[in-house]
Amino acid sequence: xxxxxxxxxxxxxxxxxxxxxxxxxxxxxxxxxxxxxxxxxxxxxxxxxxxxxxxxxxxxxxxxxxxxxxxxxxxxxxxxxxxxxxxxxxxxxxxxxxxxxxxxxxxxxxxxxxxxxxxxxxxxxxxxxxxxxxxxxxxxxxxxxxxxxxxxxxxxxxxxxxxxxxxxxxxxxxxxxxxxxxxxxxxxxxxxxxxxxxxxxxxxxxxxxxxxxxxxxxxxxxxxxxxxxxxxxxxxxxxxxxxxxxxxxxxxxxxxxxxxxxxxxxxxxxxxxxxxxxxxxxxxxxxxxxx
Amino acid sequence: xxxxxxxxxxxxxxxxxxxxxxxxxxxxxxxxxxxxxxxxxxxxxxxxxxxxxxxxxxxxxxxxxxxxxxxxxxxxxxxxxxxxxxxxxxxxxxxxxxxxxxxxxxxxxxxxxxxxxxxxxxxxxxxxxxxxxxxxxxxxxxxxxxxxxxxxxxxxxxxxxxxxxxxxxxxxxxxxxxxxxxxxxxxxxxxxxxxxxxxxxxxxxxxxxxxxxxxxxxxxxxxxxxxxxxxxxxxxxxxxxxxxxxxxxxxxx
Numbered sequence: 001x002x003x004x005x006x007x008x009x010x011x012x013x014x015x016x017x018x019x020x021x022x023x024x025x026x027x028x029x030x031x032x033x034x035x036x037x038x039x040x041x042x043x044x045x046x047x048x049x050x051x052x053x054x055x056x057x058x059x060x061x062x063x064x065x066x067x068x069x070x071x072x073x074x075x076x077x078x079x080x081x082x083x084x085x086x087x088x089x090x091x092x093x094x095x096x097x098x099x100x101x102x103x104x105x106x107x108x109x110x111x112x113x114x115x116x117x118x119x120x121x122x123x124x125x126x127x128x129x130x131x132x133x134x135x136x137x138x139x140x141x142x143x144x145x146x147x148x149x150x151x152x153x154x155x156x157x158x159x160x161x162x163x164x165x166x167x168x169x170x171x172x173x174x175x176x177x178x179x180x181x182x183x184x185x186x187x188x189x190x191x192x193x194x195x196x197x198x199x200x201x202x203x204x205x206x207x208x209x210x211x212x213x214x215x216x217x218x219x220x221x222x223x224x225x226x227x228x229x230x231x232x233x234x235x236x237x238x239x240x241x242x243x244x245x246x247x248x249x250x251x252x253x254x255x256x257x258x259x260x261x262x263x264x265x266x267x268x269x270x271x272x273x274x275x276x277x278x279x280x281x282x283x284x285x286x287x288x289x290x291x
Numbered sequence: 292x293x294x295x296x297x298x299x300x301x302x303x304x305x306x307x308x309x310x311x312x313x314x315x316x317x318x319x320x321x322x323x324x325x326x327x328x329x330x331x332x333x334x335x336x337x338x339x340x341x342x343x344x345x346x347x348x349x350x351x352x353x354x355x356x357x358x359x360x361x362x363x364x365x366x367x368x369x370x371x372x373x374x375x376x377x378x379x380x381x382x383x384x385x386x387x388x389x390x391x392x393x394x395x396x397x398x399x400x401x402x403x404x405x406x407x408x409x410x411x412x413x414x415x416x417x418x419x420x421x422x423x424x425x426x427x428x429x430x431x432x433x434x435x436x437x438x439x440x441x442x443x444x445x446x447x448x449x450x451x452x453x454x455x456x457x458x459x460x461x462x463x464x465x466x467x468x469x470x471x472x473x474x475x476x477x478x479x480x481x482x483x484x485x486x487x488x489x490x491x492x493x494x495x496x497x498x499x500x501x502x503x504x505x506x507x508x509x510x511x512x513x514x515x516x517x518x519x520x521x522x523x524x525x526x527x528x529x530x531x532x533x534x535x536x537x538x539x540x541x542x543x544x
Contacts, residue, residue, distance in 0.1 A: 163392075163396070163401065166385065166389055166392065166393060167393070167396065169382065169384070169385055170382045170385060170393050173382045173383055173384060173385070174379075174380055174381075174382055174383075176344075176376065176380075177376065177380035177381075177382070178382075178393070179344070179364055180342065180344070180364060180368075180373075180374050180376060180380065181368070181393055181394060181396045181397070181441075182364065182365040182368045182369075182396050182397035183393075183396055184365070
């Protein structure tokens with residue numbers, strides 16, 4: 001029982017971080033109907049930025065978020081402007097290939113700079129944890145969870161409550177109509193993609209703290225992130241959070257109760273069941289004219 | 292005639308093709324002008340050229356003697372010309388209220404945007420009734436009304452309405468035309484494009500026939516409606532035409 005609850009705690013804490021990574025994917029799909037295959041590599045970029053700043057400048061990885069977030073935002077805006085904008089006439093299909101090309105390209109650049117060895121960020125508080133009622137709360141994961149939740153709430157407010165958020169949603173649904181109302185659709189799309197990449201930048205620094213990584217880590221990451229998105233319903237924030245917690249929770253439970261080798265299996269079984277029973281995902285909606 | 296929008300020999304189109312080949316039209320102020328003509332005549336294209344969605348290759352479009360051609364869609368919006376396009380233009384998963392706020396997107400003062408939206412909600416019961424509903428869940432006619440309300444957010448001088456009655460039932464169609472008429476009474480100049488030429492001419496003050504990218508006839512709407520040649524060529528089968536072609540009349544019944 002103790003082990004079970006401990007596994008649930010770890011699962012939920014990790015789920016928060018996955019939710020943050022996935023939120024960027026949800027944003028770009030929800031707003032531009034683009035499935036961003038480069039989201040995983042953006043996370044890995046964030047991890048390498050944190051790694052570099054920690055090893056060479058001795059800056060705490062949590063502080064390096066202040067650098068990795070704007071940097072990935074800039075990368076996102078640039079890539080959108082030069083690679084995605086030219087193909088937006090057929091963005092639904094071509095963007096899948098284009099963002100995958102971005103992912104492989106960035107992976108190559110990371111390999112050139114950092115090599116292909118596994119890296120990790122080892123801080124002094126790496127293995128410390130708080131003990132509450134006999135249960136372990138690893139410091140790194142609690143902080144990562146808290147920060148992820150904060151950023152997620154911020155993103156939600158930005159999209160749901162601000163004029164910019166309204167414009168982003170409007171452009172995603174009827175670009176020509178948004179243009180007629182005076183929205184600069186090119187700029188809005190670039191900013192939205194940038195924000196999606198920025199969340200990966202923030203999540204990446206924390207990802208570097210909780211696991212080791214190499215440039216090819218993004219293959220595994222993007223697989224998980226897409227699975228989370230699909231389970232929850234593409235484009236849905238609530239779905240992304242539920243999917244993320246379901247993934248992390250099931251992995252952590254199976255790891256604790258059975259064996260790490262089987263840890264991913266239950267989630268993917270669940271994914272198949274959901275797709276058969278409810279193809280739009282748990283929280284996916286089918287509103288007339290939305291897609 | 293007090294001209295609000297003066298369209299002078301406009302040439303425009305898509306890619307290498309020209310659709311408008313020297314279209315000229317004077318849209319009188321505070322009146323409803325109806326543009327009719329066969330499919331492919333360039334009616335929608337003319338509206339797109341006015342609102343800056345496509346470039347004007349030559350000619351002039353003057354709003355109160357100020358040229359609009361060459362300006363961006365946003366600048367034209369700021370000048371006071373709002374375009375309500377033919378296909379549905381509400382954002383389906385945004386609420387009715389959010390759609391309305393989007394109408395005031397180019398205004399900097401958020402408080403003013405809200406004030407205008409509130410006063411429009413007083414005028415259009417549909418807004419009040421469906422304020423928080425997804426716009427996509429409304430009927431076609433209701434969506435049209437919200438689109439016009441949204442167009443009024445900027446307190447425009449000119450509203451360009453492209454086929455507003457398309458796909459609507461007769462009752463909604465009447466409501467749409469009533470809304471447009473009410474707009475002209477409030478001092479807005481309306482340029483209307485309609486397939487449904489007869490009903491549009493009945494509610495319009497001024498009218499023009501566009502054919503092959505050129506304005507063929509420009510006249511008072513009532514006179515155009517009575518013009519037998521216009522009736523025969525552009526208003527579809529009139530009663531007289533039916534008598535001349537009994538086999539068609541037979542098919543209709």
